[in-house]
Amino acid sequence: MGITRKEVLRIFGAGAGAAAAGRWGLTAGATPVTAAEAAGATVVTRDIAVIGGGATGTYAAIRLRDEGRSVAVIEQQDRLGGHTHTYTDPATGAHVDIGVVVWHDLPLVRDWFARFDVPLEKANFDIPGQESLAVDYRTGKPVTGWTPPDPSAGLAAYAEQLARYPYLEAGFDLPDPVPADLLLPFGEFVRKYNVDSAVNMIFNFGQGLGDLLRQPTLYVFKNFGLDILRNLQVGFLTTSRHDNSELYRKARAELGEDALLCSTVVAADRDAAGHANLLVRGPSGIRLIRARKLLMTIPPKLDNLRGFDVDRTERRLFGQFRNSGYYTGVLRGTGIPDNLSIDNIAQHTPYHLPPLPGVYSISPTGVPGLHNVKYGSPGSLPAHHVKADILASIRRMRAAGTIDGSGRPEFAVFASHTPFELTVPTSAIAAGFYRELSALQGHNSTFWTGAAFHTHDSSLLWQFTESLLPRLTA
Template sequence: MGLTRKDVLKLAGASAGAAAVGRLGLAGAGALPQPEAMAQASVLGSDSIITRDVAVIGGGATGTYAAIRLRDMGKSVAVIETADRLGGHTHTYTDPATGGKVDIGVIVWHELPIVRDWFARFDVPLEKASFDSPGMVSKYVDYRTGKEVTGYTPSDPSAALGAYAAQLAQYPYLEAGFDLPNPVPPDLLLPFGDFVKKYDLGAVVGTIFNFGQGLGDLLRQPTLYVFKNFGLDILRNLQVGFLTTARHNNSELYEKARAELGADALLRSRVVATDRDAAGYANILVQTPSGLKIIRAKKLVVTIPPKLDNLFGFDLDATEAGLFAQFGNSAYYTGLLRNTGIPDNMAVTNIGQGTAYNLPSLPGVYSISPSGIPGLHQVKYGSPYQLSETSVKADILAGVKRLRTAGTVDTRTPEFAVFSSHSPFELTVPTGAIKSGFYKKLGALQGRNRTFYTGAAFHTHDSSLLWQFTEALLPRIAA
């Protein structure tokens, strides 16, 4: 039975946090059950129905790449993105005083043909990234006390990186996804701290921790996830050099992709309900700034983190819901601070006093470092679990204050010029699930219920490698 217009308005206002997993009868408070929600298609006029070959859920790195490439392959697309921009973790701040730009999300990419071709398609020039900052002063501080860590100097990881690379070389398939053998190699299931001890790799821990920000509690993570994050191509790029944009505006790529997609990019929009059982296509009910729309698509490409509370409105079956329910996640936050009192050429890195490998305690600041714009400092913060933005900001400000209280740096009371949550970040499952074939079952979802998946949960938090993963999947999506 169809819904009244009053019902449609009620549906449009339903809380995005309410889970509406209709096939399982898991409709949350304030959400209409899935069948009733989709029955309103007869209420909406033809001008509210968008017919496309593929609907892409999420406009981050993988969603944008998938959408543009599918169009190149002759397919019509619609991208559904909750933010007011494309790019996801790629976030660029423009300083109103100087016009200078600072990337506070994705900073670099791999030196790979797919990366160069992708940027060249939008006429965005690339250059080798430089991590050298002449005149940089570094302080190594335990942010719990604000005091400098006595006797600390960064270790030389060179020899340990070679030994680490020898271990990675045993698992080349990790560079392409989660196609794990059965049984899963025992070393991949070890907590990384145990793996480090087993192979005497302590000198590389600090390097991996700093590079793999967002992994949460590094030493407790299964080695599998560390290898995925800090893999063979990362080691290669440490030698040949990473890429960044010559105009130092990493969001330019996504601005140009947005212009090309035009009305096919539905920004500030969210999925309200889906029906993937419709004959010949899937129906996706979407709340957009201009009202409710129905997207009729032959296939879906889901690029958002597949956690149940992030899949509001999806008609998940028992297999899908059972797998996605197992995901936990870490959290990662970035921003820019004004008026810190920290000199423009000073980086203050969080180092644990008396901790294993001097790793800082998390939740906590990774570092506060120069942005390249006078008066602005970058801040990076991580946690093994999700936190409110309010609590993260408060902890950052408290850490800056402790630097002054301890007499380490004469800081002031700063304010946030911009703050960005990149959470949920690393999606992981328990070791037992990995051992019992979780990732084989996850991979088997590709194509099920007209739906394909890409994004970090299916590979790793690395735009370059995700573009390769997505490119390999495109022939199946376009078939």
Template sequence: MNLSRKEMLRLIGTGAGAVALGSAAASPAAGAEARGGGDIVRDVAVIGGGAAGTYAAIRLRELGQSVVVVERNGRLGGHTQTYTDPATGGTLDIGVVVWHDQPLVRQWFERFDIPLQKASFSAGQTLYADYRTGREVPGYTPPNPGAALALYGEQLARFPYLEYGFELPDPVPADLLLPFGDFVRKHGLDEVVPTVVQFGQGLGDLLRQPTLYVMKNFGSDILRNLQTGFLSTSRRNNSELYEKALTELGDDVLLNSRVVSTDRDGGRDAAVRVDTPAGPRTIRARKVLVTIPPLLGNLDGFDLDGLERNLFGQFRNSAYYTGVLRNSGLPDNLSVRNVGLDTPFNTPQLPGVYVISPTGLPGLHNVKFGSPVALSDRAVQNEIRASVLRLGEAGTVPTMSPDFATFASHTPFELTVPAAAVRAGFYRRLGTLQGRNRTYYSGAAFHTHDSSLIWQFTETLLPRVAAS
């Protein structure tokens, strides 16, 4: 990796000194009055309470802004998902697992008194099987990525701006628009592919995605953390972060709520009408911060103008699923990773299982499944069951038809546009939306699917939101 830590922090503007997460900051929201007719009056309406929205809400309050978060689920956290085993009380993170070891992340967890430790990935035993047949791939062992990672790091260093949002040069370098498979062949990076695939779960057909998206996801700070170690929570309960944030935000979060309509055009404030379990409410806010996946179907009711509609209408999305299998018959310490027998670089054929892995809890395995397009939960569960059974039928390892202790779709996942759209300036135009129509944006679609990097991106955006 050619970027020094100092250079990287300067680039993203979030050096340790620049981030001062306080736990005792006064909450301006406590003084925010509800206007007549039950209106909720705030400085900022934050739409979505996942990684970006939760971080933004807490930090905006620290910056003296009053906020309200509109979250459609009954909890905060988005892709963070923790399963509690009723038999043992043990917890298991089956969504977000690890974070980058960087000052912002440490301070964020410290703020909520949640201890972190260096992440350790249980050794156990790993089989490499093609889940289409259930057979082990003869002679397959993952290549040692060491030298290839160094070469990949040299490539990354050509595009340092990938570490922050989508501020791409014009013209966008041709290499970033190549399908990643072609980029790998062009630069002799074959041996890096299995590692990139492991980190890029959920990104769809990785070899066909424009290199831009892969390099944003598997970027310089990931390389650094591969060397120095990622962080995980010591208590193996990542949802604790969001439970504590919810407690702190209190009435400033509207759970199980959805935006019915917005009016960002007239008057001094934007009006955001929301259906809540307690009935309809109107939020009057000077600014709106959108952190949900900005797909047209997910922005139903928003008063989108032509440019917003045009840009959001170009996004397509991949699909990602996770679950806990009970009684699969697989040994507790066994991982079975999907490897294509005859696919380029042995990448797993999608839609399909990425990996079934041990959980440390007896009789339970975590399964991860990906698809370039959304599938029904039932179709995914059926395919997972069939995949497990094929391992047994092929004689690879004895299996049984598993139950799902829990299962969740994390779809839509990665939002992308075709290379031609990137070349034509899609992200330059997307960037112009920041601050337009009283609206700001954060979240994975504006950076990449990585909580730590999204927090950094949000941290850099917030002073602008607060000042406007």
């Protein structure tokens, strides 16, 4: 049978009060907690509970421990690192990073990797003899008469406008009123400031933004910002051993039992006296985590927050988020030459941008027989739908004679990074949505970091999280 209110009060402590019991999201959890499980729950007391063990959650947990605080990291996957995902080819032992591939050249980034003795180098992903082919993935046929535009003039115009908003590098601390240009659909911004020649570059660098030309310019600026432009000049960083997940394996080893993998929160009370209570289901059963504060790093979509005692303000704000979809993987048996990158370039569309949902590109990995694929969508799609569409694109190229028809294309690995870009309508931005979102810091003993509070960029999220540490350790 499901856990009763009386039993919840007994586990969480009478000080929580009956009103709190009514807020606990027990019935919203994926699997109800039985009375027997709850009665046998192991009690774990920590200074801070970190929800999510991706790039941001892992960084926060280690830094908090360095500051002398005890932590528990609750991660639903069987590994740390989130969007940093590395495939190891069983035939060669070679590594292919299919998620996060580069970082900003910043002192914080260099110090973070040095902390775990993971050497860095300037990123260079040129494959010897690599060639590119422009193909309209809707037909599978090469696009004739098209060459990538020189983005220089467009980037200069873009950078000039972006420089007017330096505060975007630190979060969503927007002025009131919000500048009108930030609310423009990016396609209108492009025409207004003659950014046209840079659109293809921004589209391909800012993969995962969904329909780029319709997104409010604010989100494009957040994704393709000032420090991105700086690093395009000085060079991004990647790991010398070409295994970006090494950092997270070492962090996992250091965290030890403080990293609760394959675990989910099934109930929460963030209004207990002097601490928050979390009922967590994991491989070893049910644990009761008692923490002074919570740090949330997961995407704050309401579906992701099942089991948490989301209050009226949080529900109103988080319920406005919509998201794009982003997917990546490694293909084998495609018939595509090992040195060939096939870019999705559409015929008869603005700036030749491919309609989404669709593939961004299929590109060499440097490992014989393996190609990386990137796929985007304006909204969430089931993994099986994305996989089927990618394979259908390859079949169209084969039918058109664009690539060799031999071999059986299949996925060596596939990863969904969805929900990806979290956005709200321009009307909400103008009405002060992000002021209200920022005001949630510290509300209900909870602090927030992650892409929805800044941007999809590990380096910049580490900086953002660093700025929260004084409040978390106070």
